[in-house]
Amino acid sequence: MSDIEQLNQERQHLMKSFLKVKAELARVRKEKDQLEAENRKLKIDLEEQEIEYANLFGAIEAEANL
8 A cells, every 4th residue: 555545544534533523513512502591591490489489488477477
């Protein structure tokens, strides 16, 4: 096998590896974006529950002071 053929095979191997890494990076970025969106939603849900808890606690305190 000549040096040129060997270099071409190595180049093809590297290109395949690069394309696999590129695809994996795209998949990971997509997953990251999905997790960030889910995290934002969970934070909003938590804030809503904290407000509801504060309102209920306030109502209980108000009844106790009657």
